[in-house]
Amino acid sequence: MADGDANNCSFDFEDPTTSQLLQAINGNYASTTTLVAATILSIITFIVFIEGEIFVCRKIASRRKVQLSFIMGIYPVFSATSLISLYVPRASLVARFTAQVYLSVSLLQFVMLITGYFKTRDNMQRLLKGSILPLGSPPLLIFASCCLPKIPITEENLLKIVRTIKAAVLQVAVLKPILWFVATVLWTNGSYKPGKIGLHEPFIFFQVASLLSTLMALNGIIILFRLCKEPLKKFKITPKFFTVQLALVLTTTQSILIAIFISAGVITCRGPFGARMRGSYIDNLLTVVEMFFFNIMATIWYRRTEGNVDPEEQLQRRYYAQLSSTYKVDPAIQIALGDETDVMTSLTSETSSRTLDSNSNEGIVKPLVIHSADSNGKVNNNGSHYVVKIQDNQPESNDSTDI
Incomplete structure (x- = not known):
């Protein structure tokens, strides 16, 4: 140029x-x-x-x-x-x-x-x-x-x-x-x-x-x-x-x-x-x-x-994130049971209500069966399971819940 x-x-x-x-x-x-x-x-x-x-x-x-x-x-x-x-x-x-x-x-x-x-x-x-x-x-x-x-x-x-x-x-x-x-x-x-x-x-x-x-x-x-x-x-x-x-x-x-x-x-x-x-x-x-x-x-x-x-999807994501942070050992139990705290809270409240119920039959053991799940999150009815025995109003002083 x-x-x-x-x-x-x-x-x-x-x-x-x-x-x-x-x-x-x-x-x-x-x-x-x-x-x-x-x-x-x-x-x-x-x-x-x-x-x-x-x-x-x-x-x-x-x-x-x-x-x-x-x-x-x-x-x-x-x-x-x-x-x-x-x-x-x-x-x-x-x-x-x-x-x-x-x-x-x-x-x-x-x-x-x-x-x-x-x-x-x-x-x-x-x-x-x-x-x-x-x-x-x-x-x-x-x-x-x-x-x-x-x-x-x-x-x-x-x-x-x-x-x-x-x-x-x-x-x-x-x-x-x-x-x-x-x-x-x-x-x-x-x-x-x-x-x-x-x-x-x-x-x-x-x-x-x-x-x-x-x-x-x-x-x-x-x-x-x-x-x-x-x-x-x-x-x-x-x-x-x-x-x-x-x-x-x-x-x-x-x-x-x-x-x-x-x-x-x-x-x-x-x-x-x-x-x-x-x-x-x-x-x-x-x-x-x-x-x-x-x-x-x-x-x-x-x-x-x-x-x-969508807000509904956000709540669902937060719920699963909370479950993931709760269970660190067995993901199958997480999918089958949900939140461990909620399960134990419901069991405790059910035990208390049965204890206060005067019309309940004493000494009757009622098992609560919670099935396990496989790795895909499907409930396994043929496999192992957890049994929660709730005994109502026992006369002994060592009332307990045996899992």
Whole structure:
């Protein structure tokens, strides 16, 4: 590269290669530090995601595990694709296309996660019956909130409403990948220039169509959230919705805002990077930083059993954990008998009640047989067993229970 290229905006609508980029920023302390910092943040984001993914795979049930994994993967995917765009500017559109496809699929997984918290259709109808569905929800229909009716939820219209919400989210999973694919094809032909706004430029039309599709999907998710907020309060869906909403809005509107700043002259040329190249770098750098913080927020609320595991299942897990800590010698006895303390307490109370019973027959020995179990936890009726002999009101002073 010639020395004069470093003092002009040679990198504007023609993206440089990686070698040209590194040569241009060589000796520029600020640019090098920024690139290294973005790399470190992206690596940390990926490591935190891997740790959370290991936890989810070990602690959460199978179907919910897949849904949580897709949603948690939004942040490292966007961080990685933005970092690739920083190092390989010519691959920025392909990287953005990959991230948007993944986001579209993850939004559908988020809706399936929320509806899956109800477990069954009957349970959903029972919990949502009598609720009021506000059609005037942000962001698309907030201005018509005073005119649109509020629909009461009944057993007849509940499934239709849920299908409509899923269709609103599904359209973004289909439409946005098609839009980005067509934009990538036009970009390879030189007809699509990212960041260039004009009446005859396809960039603004693709961005507006993508924004409208995203807002429609976001409107459906918000309606579903407002409908399920109270019935699913124990699953902590408010912070989960907040993290997905932020990622969806910022990744869609940020590029349009930066393109407007470029056209308005707020982002200007600073050699060797032109205004469009600087705007693309600012967009990708902000995405890496945002995904780092969003990933921390998502890890707090998705990487946990509370809010992701049903309360009944949590109690069952705690019960078996308590049994496991009680019995250290023979797991078969643990499965067959349960908690030793509870067994002995029941035996003691039964002995006391029989002692105080004046109508009981004295001197009668009543055996209590507790069968053992094999290693698989099945009760063995033919094997050895424990006999507890309870003798009522013996005249001797050495009353005892012989096991």
